[in-house]
Amino acid sequence: MTDYPGAPRDAASPPTARDGRRLRVLAAMSGGVDSAVAAARAAEAGHDVTGVHLALSANPQSFRTGARGCCTVEDSRDARRAADVIGIPFYVWDLAERFRQDVVEDFLAEYRAGRTPNPCLRCNEKIKFAALLDKALALGFDAVCTGHYATVVVNEDGTRELHRASDLAKDQSYVLGVLDGRQLAHAMFPLGDTSTTKEEIRAEAARRGLSVARKPDSHDICFIADGDTQGFLARHLGSAEGDILDEEGHRVGRHSGAHGFTVGQRKGLRIGHPAPDGKPRYVLDISPVDNTVTVGPAGSLEVTALTAVRPRWCGTAPQGLGTYTAQLRAHGDETPVTAELTGSGPEAELLVTFDEPVRGVAPGQAVVLYDGPRVVGSATIARTRRRSRAAT
Incomplete structure (x- = not known):
């Protein structure tokens, strides 16, 4: 292994924690408590850690809306303060254009096609463990560290497996299921193998002097800070009135855009009259071709x-x-x-x-x-x- 800064590293050679090597680790710091504690634990374990905050918006809001959103100017400052307390170098990397193409545009395209995407999976696949990881490896880092709650298990032959977190209540392995073997070989999740509660993580952050100890968690979709997904879709995809049909093809209502619905949805259907059996109806199908939404009873789901x-x-x-x-x-x-x-x-x-x-x-x-x-x-x-x- 070469040790000078910026030296290239063979990406096929995975870092292993078991051999006691001091790794060069790039810690993705969102500005929240989990990523800050993860970076602190990696540094405390003796690794050479550098913090980086990803600027994912070309026009970030100055402040988040309540506990919604992330990657704002406020978050960048919080991440920098945490890095200063931990005592590690810190940088801001602009990946806004890559994020727009691979996550936001993909999100809109999927809804336009009548599908329901999960942008967190796409971000992990395309941004944190592709764009970020590739840049990290090119600069000589061994691993990317995040605050996800999941566990990497190293087998006797050096191969790696992704496992659920020790605390199933906080497990985030689902949104990491897109990682392939190469990406997993360079992933580090310091929070995943501990059974500490979120309050204990916050208490640890406070003991470490991290100001994010009581910062609210972000929720929903990070690039929709107000949480109004339907409003976001309407602004970007427009409105187009269409029919709401029952399973027999009879019109039971109208909608202003099929992209505002998802399979299994019950609320907000705006159907003018009840079903013949008086029971609730749910979205069964979304057809962007003829701009129709089909509804029916729960059993049909x-x-x-x-x-x-x-x-x-x-x-x-x-x-x-x-x-x-x-x-x-x-x-x-x-x-x-x-x-x-x-x-x-x-x-x-x-x-x-x-x-x-x-x-x-x-x-x-x-x-x-x-x-x-x-x-x-x-x-x-x-x-x-x-x-x-x-x-x-």
Whole structure:
């Protein structure tokens, strides 16, 4: 290993914590308490840590709206103050254009196509562990450190696995399920293998003298600071009136833009009259081609299987049929499944069959497979098969 600053490093040679080496670590510091404590722990472990804040907006707001949003000017200053207290160098890197293309534009394109994306997964895949990691490796760093709650397990042969955090209540492995083996080899999550509560993390930050100890957590989508996703979509995608249909194709209402709905949605449907059985109706399908939204009873949301595309594996891809558990949303429960990988390369698809039907599965979401606590990989849901209806 070369030690001089900026020296290139073989990206195929993963850093290992078990051999006792002092690693050059780039700590992504959002300005929040988790990333600050993660950077402090990495420095305390003896690594050579440099903090970096990612400027992801061309026109950042000066202050966040309550506990919403992140990556503002305020956050940048908080991150810098934390780095000063920890005693590490600190920089701000402008990735706003890359973030706009790979995350924001992708988010809008998915909604335009009638799908429901998860921008946090895309940010981890394309920004934190692609654009940021590639730049870090080019500058001679060994690993990127973040405040995510997940665990990297190093096997005897040096290979790495992504596992759930010790504290399942804080586990964030779902949004990291897009990391491939190379990215995982250079990832460091200092908070994932501790069972401390969030209040204990805040108390640790206070003991370390970090001013972010009581800073509110950010919520929702970071680039929609006011939390009004439908308003954001309307401003960028416009309004286009269309029909709300029942399962028989009868018009039961009107909408001002199909992009304002997601599969499984119940509130805000603005249907003028109740269903014949008097029970609530939910969004079943969104068709951008004819700008229609189909609604129906809760039972029609039950999905028995799905097909997912663009699979990404946290290690070696599985072979043939396998039994796993699947998670379908960031804070969702696991459900037993049988999964089969078909095809290869760009044509590869993941076929997932549920042991018991599940509800509210939307194209565009990610399905993440687990083998016990280990994250096997993830894929983007393209089609679903329902108990009472044909595939969506």
